[in-house]
């Protein structure tokens with residue numbers, strides 16, 4: 001199958017046409033005669049497989065080109081593959097030149113096509129993207145950009161990947177938190193895996209409860225690590241499940257842990273799919289006030305209530321800090337004076353409760369003072385209690401999926417690129433100061449505009465287009481200068 005990437009050529013062609021219509025300088029109408037196509041032959045390759053490249057360079061012009069240079073930069077492929085020493089075609093190189101580049105140099109007659117080939121064999125090392133970048137140049141023509149191809153290198157053998165999910169976004173005291181580690185083999189042969197979850201930063205706030213696996217051996221918990229080892233058939237998977245229970249006292253109020261397994265996506269456990277973090281929410285309430293025997297009727301009794309977010313979860317938005325001072329056992333002995341003062345947040349009286357609401361980030365607190373006046377007729381117990389009514393999310397975070405396996409249908413798998421050389425870019429001629437050209441700015445100083453080195457295949461169109469527009473602008477200025485010179489000649493005649 002052959003696919004052509006035409007964007008560069010189309011965008012460049014459109015730009016040239018536009019400039020030509022505006023000023024029509026003769027030098028800008030001449031298009032590059034070189035048509036370059038590159039094929040990798042395959043969209044993907046497996047470990048140990050071969051990528052056979054074919055590059056065709058056709059001189060579509062009417063003049064022979066004495067020297068065409070084709071340089072293929074293998075810098076991003078040699079981490080994944082070895083060069084087979086088989087470059088062929090006119091002017092084929094004897095070997096790789098520094099830095100990992102194959103260069104063919106040859107003459108090309110008008111209408112002729114040169115076919116250049118070489119191959120790589122993948123090693124299973126590297127970043128699994130065999131990328132190569134082609135530049136073509138000829139005297140009088142600068143390279144319009146780079147034909148960059150990327151061939152994904154697929155694994156052979158087992159391909160074991162893990163993902164770990166958890167049952168709660170947020171926990172609180174006594175919450176049971178359930179972890180599920182899915183271990184899947186997407187490869188073409190069975191593979192063994194050793195999975196470890198270090199629970200050091202979990203069991204400082206929670207206690208380990210139990211663990212199980214969907215098949216194979218049972219997980220083993222030896223504090224602080226949970227481990228599971230086993231073989232997984234190609235296409236098979238195992239789920240290891242385990243539970244912890246948050247305590248009522250904790251260290252850093254965060255259940256933070258990661259699975260690790262050599263030879264998988266979780267070698268270090270740093271990838272997001274390998275980790276979970278469950279904050280523990282807590283609102284610590286304190287209260288100071290008079291002794292519970294209160295005082296004789298008419299005595300004013302003062303209270304201070306404080307709510308502090310001492311967990312690791314911000315109590316804001318839909319889940320603010322909520323607490324209430326329950327005076328149901330006090331109102332028979334005293335009247336609330338409707339004088340709550342403090343903050344942040346609000347304190348509102350709804351007999352027999354004083355309700356406190358505040359947005360408290362981790363570490364923040366809200367403080368309120370109020371008073372009651374003792375009265376006769378009660379049972380003499382001046383009892384009230386400050387309690388939390390805070391809600392937290394009880395749902396699970398969205399399940400993370402397994403990371404995508406090496407696939408053969410990614411956009412990066414476009415295996416065939418096409419590029420075309422720039423039209424000739426005339427050397428800018430400094431304008432002669434003259435009234436007839438005074439409305440035009442001088443052309444930019446310096447060398448002929450060229451395309452920046454290292455243009456990627458994707459995202460390069462705009463830069464190529466800019467380069468072409470710059471060349472067109474220079475050409476337009478040259479056209480103005482030529483017309484001015486013609487007018488001067490006519491005046492002199």
Ligand SMILES: [Ca+2]
Nearest residue numbers: 076077129130
């Ligand atoms: Ca690579």
Ligand SMILES: [Ca+2]
Nearest residue numbers: 201202205254
């Ligand atoms: Ca912890």
Ligand SMILES: [Ca+2]
Nearest residue numbers: 329330333381
């Ligand atoms: Ca009472």
